[in-house]
Amino acid sequence: MNKKLSVDFLGIKVNSPLVVAAGIMGVSYSTLIKMYQCGAGIVTTKSLTIEPRTGHKGPIIAEFNGGLINSVGLSNPGIDDGLKEVEEFKKNLSMPVIVSIFGSSAEEFEKLIKCVNDSKADFVELNLSCPNVSDEFGIPLSASGEAIFEIVSRVKKISKRPVIAKLSPNVIKIKDIAVLAQKAGADALSLINTVGPGMLIDIKTVKPVLYNFFGGLSGPCIKPIAIRAVYEVYSCVDIPIIGMGGIMTGSDAVEIMMAGATLVGIGSGVYYRGVEIFKKVNREMIIFLKENGYSNIKNIKKLDKLNG
């Protein structure tokens, strides 16, 4: 651990600003422990639903020139078994865990929050923006400012944990949604979720590459969208932001912090650089700090906020 990378997030000190993004490393306690050993500052679980889900039929993920496309379909063991993994994690390691939850309505989110209240989770992240289950649940909640306001308000009334709202980039004005989430009491925001949906066709078989046809895009091609979204949102909220979307290197991490992020999520980067990416990006950030005269990552200059 290098002190130059320690940051404060909602009252706790974390060893690195790097966060394992939701869904990337599942929910098994042993995998989550490994992520700390690999240099992450906070881990996020795969989104947990009330009942277990097997997810979509494969192929569920594919690579293209510039990124990944996925339609996992929220496969997870369900909230009860998922939280048991978190408990086991905490028996082994006293590092912070963000539990991501997915509900299809405010009532479902309330039920999930009650389970999280009785768990060892440090933070709860509301996945309001899964792009891959609209056939089951309709348009993602994240598309509606009113739905976001209602869910976050109701969750905040009962949550014993700080609430992080994860927002979708697939909206016309993300800053309007972010302002409503803050007004409803969100303690922090996480952005961006995957972009799209998109689609790929296998030209030999003349079939969609993904079994489910459509999927969310991630990886290097979405970084400029993430930087723009974080900057727009940072310009109009006062709560901390976990910025993510295409972060591969220490320079990318610094860039999204300059746009306004306090913490930096890494997801698809694990595909490109392996689980060691957290150590590598930590090292690259330290080199940046040294070369540019910063004593600590906290002191990274942020852009001036946009007016209006």
Ligand code: DHB
């Ligand atoms: C899934 C969920 C997400 O929130 C996302 O961004 C991508 C995929 C899923 O499980 O399908």
